[in-house]
Amino acid sequence: MKPVIGIIPSFDEGANIPAGGNVRRIYLRREYTYMLASVGATPLILNQDMDPELIARWCDGIVISGGEDLNSSVYGQAVLTPQRRVEPLERYEWEKVIIQLCDDKHIPILGICYGMQLLNVYYGGTLLQDIATLRPDNVGHDLTHHDIIFHGDFLSMKATGQHTVASRHHQAIDRLADGFEVRAEAPDGIIEAIAGHGHFGMQWHPESDATGAHVYRAFVEHCIGT
Numbered sequence: 621m622k623p624v625i626g627i628i629p630s631f632d633e634g635a636n637i638p639a640g641g642n643v644r645r646i647y648l649r650r651e652y653t654y655m656l657a658s659v660g661a662t663p664l665i666l667n668q669d670m671d672p673e674l675i676a677r678w679c680d681g682i683v684i685s686g687g688e689d690l691n692s693s694v695y696g697q698a699v700l701t702p703q704r705r706v707e708p709l710e711r712y713e714w715e716k717v718i719i720q721l722c723d724d725k726h727i728p729i730l731g732i733c734y735g736m737q738l739l740n741v742y743y744g745g746t747l748l749q750d751i752a753t754l755r756p757d758n759v760g761h762d763l764t765h766h767d768i769i770f771h772g773d774f775l776s777m778k779a780t781g782q783h784t785v786a787s788r789h790h791q792a793i794d795r796l797a798d799g800f801e802v803r804a805e806a807p808d809g810i811i812e813a814i815a816g817h818g819h820f821g822m823q824w825h826p827e828s829d830a831t832g833a834h835v836y837r838a839f840v841e842h843c844i845g846t
Contacts, residue, residue, distance in 0.1 A: 736821025
């Protein structure tokens with residue numbers, strides 16, 4: 621049987637998807653499911669109405685997809701950019717349950733963009749709420765492509781390698797949580813990949829650039845090899 625990779629989608633309460641009122645939805649770019657299927661996995665879109673124990677039974681690995689900002693209250697900061705959209709706290713509370721379950725069952729997680737930031741916050745780290753404001757000399761991270769430099773092996777990426785990646789974020793890791801190692805950075809020092817606690821996080825979107833097939837295949841192989 622093909623390995624099953626569960627994907628946590630974004631949540632919306634009517635802010636991003638016009639729905640004629642305050643309608644709760646979940647949504648996901650199709651690139652996630654397409655990329656996982658293309659490397660031999662069965663993608664399964666998860667939702668908070670599923671029994672977590674069944675998720676653990678079905679899934680060989682979990683991908684936490686990108687999304688809007690993480691609510692700054694969960695890492696103890698006041699809001700710096702109130703005009704920015706945030707993911708509903710409902711998503712964060714559910715993801716905490718899933719991460720704990722994955723730790724208990726030794727299920728690997730791959731956090732993409734928001735997903736990497738969430739992993740860092742869950743394990744005690746903090747975020748830069750707005751790169752342009754707090755790091756004005758940055759290389760540009762929102763809706764662009766830029767180089768990243770690896771400092772250690774990361775899934776299929778080798779230490780000392782360099783790649784150009786698809787970037788669409790305005791927040792980033794500030795204080796790295798205990799138990800994680802930085803595996804890649806942008807030329808301006810923004811953290812781009814981490815590994816620790818049996819999980820992986822990447823700030824860029826591999827499903828949107830040439831790194832995707834390699835990263836997702838390596839993650840799937842890691843999941844079935846653990």
